Amino acid sequence: MILAFGDIELDTAAGELRRNGVAISVAPQILTLVHLLASNPDRLVTKDELVERVWDARFISDSAISTAVKEARKAVGDDGARQSIIRTVHGRGFRCVAEVRVRKDIPGEHDLAAGDPGGFQGRPSIAVLPFVSLGAETEYAPLADALPAEIISAISRLRWIAVIARGSSFRFRAQTPDPSAIRSALGVRYVLAGLIEVAAKTLFVNVELSETASDRVIWSERFSAPIDGIHEIRSRIVAEIVTALEIRIPMAEASAAEIRPPSNLNAWAEFHLGLRHLYRFNRIDNAAAEARFRKAVEKEPGLARAHAGLSFTAFQSAFMHYGQDDDARNLARSAADKSLELDFLDPFANYCMGRVQWLNGDLEQAIAWMSRSLEVSPNFAQGSYAKALMMMMNGEGAAARALNSNAMALSPLDPLHYAMLANQGNTHLCEGNFAEGAKWIDRAAKAPGTHYLIAMLAGAAHHLAGNDEKARMWTDRVRQRRPDITTEEYFRSFPYAEGLHKSRMWKAFRGLGF
Structure with missing residues (x-):
């Protein structure tokens, strides 16, 4: 419109x-x-x-x-x-x-580029339709409107996507929605539809996310809960749906942007292409992500997310010691500052500022910024993970593990899932449960895309658990990738607070020859 x-x-x-x-x-x-x-x-x-x-x-x-x-x-x-x-x-x-x-803003009527399948003008946009109720008992039929209304409310707290108000999207109540018709009427690139049914005292919620330009379903999921407990877990269902959207839609945006001529890419398209490289934790992809975010900033200086992306890549450069750490730290801080100046309610901007404090070794301030990111967006899985990681480094094993478990439940396909696994293990190490910790960290170190610091952690975990053969195996893998890695370098990346956990880890790394 x-x-x-x-x-x-x-x-x-x-x-x-x-x-x-x-x-x-x-x-x-x-x-x-x-x-x-x-x-x-x-x-x-x-x-x-x-x-x-x-x-x-x-x-x-x-x-x-x-x-x-x-x-x-x-x-x-x-x-x-x-x-x-x-x-x-x-x-x-x-x-x-x-x-x-x-x-109405009908794609093709105004400034959309010819062949542009989704109208790449500004942020991605979505309409959440009222769910269809099939055979649901009268008592639970209102959930067909209540759940999507809660989803709309949760999405509206995200800063990177536009969501159509329920007053418009709830006009589409067909049992089989027509995404192209919704695209024409509301101008959105995505539509979320759902179906609710009751069987054998269990309530099932089926959801589908579709691209309106192609009518292609890009994600679907089925949730279930005992009828008696549905009101207690409905917030969990909403949270998992919204978290899935935060992963699936950027993936779709990047795929669509890749087929467009570079001259037709706007700032948001550049940003989403940058995300494709962001979580691969290697020097080449990090540089590619930084280049995309810089182009996004050039095209739209007021795009807070692009500045936050720059802060993220600078953090990664310092964290992985790709170049001059001081320069990277300064860029991480200045870009996070700019992102917050443009949009202080963006959870990603607050998250990036928390990582800046992490680089500075100020865990108290880092935890405060991560807490703020979760106040702005309670379902922000990476915010939960990062806060849990900082709590672990601060020696708060049990509390960190509970928060980290929540992050993994919210986003089981998260690009940082391997890091969540490692942190779960580290919370056990923090409490002296070395065998359990080694199991979790072993899974993390074997996951695709993991970096050498996780492998180093796996060696230390198995050393503490008395698994000498596995400890040597992970130590050898680390030295193949980074023969110059030291204990001091690990603790520059992970600034543990002074205490028993840091002392144990230090001795374990030294025992492995780092």
């Missing part, structure tokens, strides 16, 4: 603001603010509603609101003196006083 006023267009499906057809770079909060006002031109939007809708009901000062409104006015060609588009109603709130025209 397009909201048009004067020479301004707000493309709700693409998440883009344009003047005379040219995209305007604005921070996500400013885009949300303009959208809120422009979609309610006939009424006053109070300050309380503004805070709830734009800042997720978090505390925000009056001066910060004034600054955001000032930026919104600047973006649409207005100012505080004229107030020809955004008018202040003193002491109460704000109104959009421009004449707003509403029209």
Whole structure:
């Protein structure tokens, strides 16, 4: 849908603001603010509603609101003196006083490139449809609306994807939805549909994620729960669905971007192509990811995620000692700062700042930033894992293990799953359960894509567990990949707090000759 006023267009499906057809770079909060006002031109939007809708009901000062409104006015060609588009109603709130025209954004009608299968204008977008209830008893039939409504609410907290409000998406109640028709009506690239049924005192929830341009199903899953316990675990079902979307949609975005000419790639496409290289933990792929994120920043300087991606690659350079660690640390910090400046509610930006503190060896601050990332997005699996890892390094074995278990349950196919396995084992080592710890870390070290520091950890774990043959085997593999690796280098990457766990690990590495 397009909201048009004067020479301004707000493309709700693409998440883009344009003047005379040219995209305007604005921070996500400013885009949300303009959208809120422009979609309610006939009424006053109070300050309380503004805070709830734009800042997720978090505390925000009056001066910060004034600054955001000032930026919104600047973006649409207005100012505080004229107030020809955004008018202040003193002491109460704000109104959009421009004449707003509403029209559908049908792919191919406006600025979409020829052959562009999904309308690569801005963020990915999704419609979550009401689920179909088959044979569900009356008591549970409302879940067909309640679950997708909760999914919409959870997705709306993600900063990288636009989700259609239920008032629009819930108009599509066909038992077999037509993705192409939904694409035409709502302008979205993805649609999530579901089916609920009851059998043998068990409730089943089936979900499918489809691309609207190709009608191709890219992910499906079946959940089940005893009828008596459905209300207790519905939050878990919602969390697992949303986490799956965070993995599957970026994969689909990258696949679509790869077939487009480089000249047609926008910032979001560059960002998703960068993600393809981000988790491979080698020097070449890390450089490729950094190059993609830099292109994304060049094309859209206000894209917070691209700056966070740069921080991630810089962290990885310092963590894996690819080059000058000090330069990498400085870039990791400056890019994380910029990402937070652009969007302080992005969980990925907060996560990257937590990793910066990790590099600095300040576990207390690192844990605080990871906690903030989870406050913003409770289902952020990598945030849970990273906080658990830092808690483990701080000597909090049991608490870290519980949080790490949650991360693995939320995202069993996560690109950092091997690291989650290693951390689970390390929490056992932290408590002196060496045999159990070695089992988990052994699985991690054998996983595809794992790096040499995990293999080094596996050698130490088996050494502590008394498995000398396996300890030697992992030690030999590490030396084949990094013959110069030392105990000191391991602890520069993993800054354990002083204590019994660090002392044990230090002695184990030294015992293996590192």
